[in-house]
Amino acid sequence: MTDKLVLKALKCSNCGADVQFLPGLDVSVCGYCGSNFERASEAREVSVEAPDLLAPFRVNNDTFLKAIRGWLSEGAFTPDDVLTAEIETKGTYLPFYAWSGEYKADWFASSGYDRQEEYIEMQGDKLVKKHRTVTDWRPSNGVINGRYLIYTLASDSVDPELTAFCEEVPASSAVSFKTEQLAGFTLEPFDKDSSEFAGRVEDEIERIAASVARPRIPGDRWKDLNCSTTIVSQDCVRVYLPFWLTTFLYGGQPFRCVVDGCNAARIKGTRPVDPDRINRARRMMLPGKLALIGAGVSLVLLPMLGMQFLAGAHKWIVLGLLGASMVFGIAGSIARSVMLARSKKLRQRLLAEMNSK
Ligand SMILES: [Zn+2]
Structure with missing residues (x-):
């Protein structure tokens, strides 16, 4: 040593x-x-x-x-x-x-048990029987003896x-x-000296104890989990x-x-990214987005300028722009995936070439 x-x-x-x-x-x-x-x-x-x-x-x-x-x-x-x-x-x-050893944790929580309750409600002039879920909360607790690394x-x-x-x-x-x-x-x-980590290791052991306790809490749901953790041994x-x-x-x-x-x-x-390809992908999706914005704007704006709401010409303008945004959107995403797939394929071919050397 x-x-x-x-x-x-x-x-x-x-x-x-x-x-x-x-x-x-x-x-x-x-x-x-x-x-x-x-x-x-x-x-x-x-x-x-x-x-x-x-x-x-x-x-x-x-x-x-x-x-x-x-x-x-x-x-x-x-x-x-x-x-x-x-x-x-x-x-x-x-x-x-490497910190290892045993810990003991006493945990306390509130366990929720769901049950169905019947109640009567007035609907118009009739009384209707209805059901609702009520949760009864009861305290629960347990002890964990575990190991950590x-x-x-x-x-x-x-x-x-x-x-x-x-x-x-x-x-x-x-x-x-x-x-x-x-x-x-x-x-x-x-x-760094090991003493610098004492606090962090304690927090980590508490986190481990809580994660072991959570699945052990009985009931349909739980809240207020509290773990009191003691480090039994530490190496x-x-x-x-x-x-x-x-x-x-x-x-x-x-x-x-x-x-x-x-x-x-x-x-x-982190991997490098190609800003040019990001911009190209954005541009491919742009016409669809613009047409959609156009549809939204004309839906609100044109009636304010005197057009009848969703009737006659207004209806056709809004529907036309919506249709255009769909067509442009689909075309844009096809072009985008073709471009990305082509680049990926090229990189995979280069990778295979490089690995075979
Ligand atoms: Zn250096």
Whole structure:
């Protein structure tokens, strides 16, 4: 547990991210901002505490590239040449605290039981028998003894919106740590202390307890759930979990995404969009929308100018515009889907070509 690891460390001069790695690895690009590091020889030596556990990479570089390209080529408005973006990155172990243990929760709630009630109502000059549903509320309570496993990311280099994705780690992927497992990958240092997360972990355990309690509440409906949660036991270990972090430049703008190093189907990030195609799609739908607005305006405005409401010429103008909006609308959405399908097909063909290389 108190083993020390001797690593090399680099700090990105562009975004400030820290990167650590085993001596011998050539790290040239920052995984966070995509900028180039100065020569690797400038890396300093650091001694850090070894983690307790580590989940080894199951997604290798090829699988990662296939997954990220497949994901990139999806989306209705993704540029056709998106795959030309250079994707250069190394797998990174991100530092987490894994909090596990048992909790006990006493829950109290109001359970609602529905029943049918008969009542008499006057309708005109008759008395009518009717039914209505009434809910009787009774207190309910119970006890839960449960287990929890919560991961908190011990680094603040990752974007907040990607952090939540990284922390949703499937249980039981981490195994004991061996230094060889780090070979070829970079590491992100533990730059937050576990004590910083105490409050968040408590909130998370309460949330888990409430979600376990909810389906146990008897009755047809419930309200006022209150959980009093006690942490019975808690273990906190330092874990490295594997991720492919990448920042690629498209049109001079950086786009960030993360792929789970244990499961290539878990991807989160932002794709570039083609503003030109968005505008073209909008223009295709415009005539239908304008005709519909025209129909609405002439429905209200023309009678105010003296036309007889929905009779004679007014009726034909309104119906004509409605008909036109329908025809234009259908034509527009056909043109739009043809355009989007053509672009998607092109991207899929390019993807297949790229993958077969
Ligand atoms: Zn950077």
